[in-house]
């Protein structure tokens with residue numbers, strides 16, 4: 490009698506666990522992070538690719554979307570020639586699995602391509618189908634990193650505002666800093682509510698990296714009332730250029746380089762401050778995910 494009751498309790502417990510797991514799975518959302526900058530050529534693609542690899546090596550499932558419409562170049566950085574891109578999916582000519590490329594160290598890549606505006610112009614039924622398809626990415630990935638263009642053109646701003654978080658990259662040059670401030674200002678004007686992170690790239694030494702980041706953070710707080718998290722800096726390192734030349738991510742070919750250690754620091758800081766590594770007192774900040782990201786894009790382009 491007692492045995493049977495215990496068995497029933499055990500069964501009920503397992504059923505509850507299973508239902509809870511399924512519910513959690515349904516509510517799962519990838520964290521969508523747009524990587525952007527004010528000025529071009531400051532290292533967005535370099536950061537996107539190498540950060541993706543580091544997160545992946547820590548067991549996170551990462552998808553990289555090349556969303557720099559004018560200057561898509563993740564494929565060049567990896568020496569791959571993509572057959573299809575997001576545009577083929579939007580046109581309904583290919584499905585999700587056809588356009589996703591298996592990149593290094595388990596990172597998935599969706600090549601860029603134009604066509605985002607076309608997405609908004611599709612009949613409502615097609616948009617619904619497309620969003621459902623893209624929403625499948627939420628079940629599988631922990632992160633979707635967007636390599637976006639530079640500046641505050643509508644194209645870039647649309648991506649920035651639709652994402653959960655933004656990483657703004659700048660170099661220490663005054664022109665790059667002024668333009669980075671311009672992006673922050675435009676986010677402030679658009680009442681952006683996501684997380685804002687900062688990375689200083691091509692610092693000449695550690696103190697410059699720290700100083701420039703902290704200064705921009707303080708200026709954003711003082712003049713824009715924006716809370717910016719300074720994730721860290723990347724040293725100007727020949728390993729980075731060598732990686733570009735060899736069409737391989739530098740964290741892979743030079744894992745002990747200073748730049749690779751900088752990336753590891755940035756990744757750790759990102760995981761901590763977004764609540765993905767729970768420290769005492771921190772809270773998990775729930776992302777809206779991939780499906781909502783594309784839904785917001787469609788809505789803002791309409």
Ligand SMILES: Nc1ncnc2c1ncn2[C@@H]1O[C@H](COP(=O)(O)OP(=O)(O)O)[C@@H](O)[C@H]1O
Nearest residue numbers: 529530531532533534535691724725726729730
């Ligand atoms: N930390 C660094 N050290 C040395 N060179 C760098 C570094 N970051 C970027 N570069 C150089 O700058 C170029 C532009 O970087 P990239 O990531 O393509 O910029 P963006 O995507 O912002 O246009 C790269 O080709 C590389 O040669």
Ligand SMILES: [Mg+2]
Nearest residue numbers: 533534557562
């Ligand atoms: Mg780029």
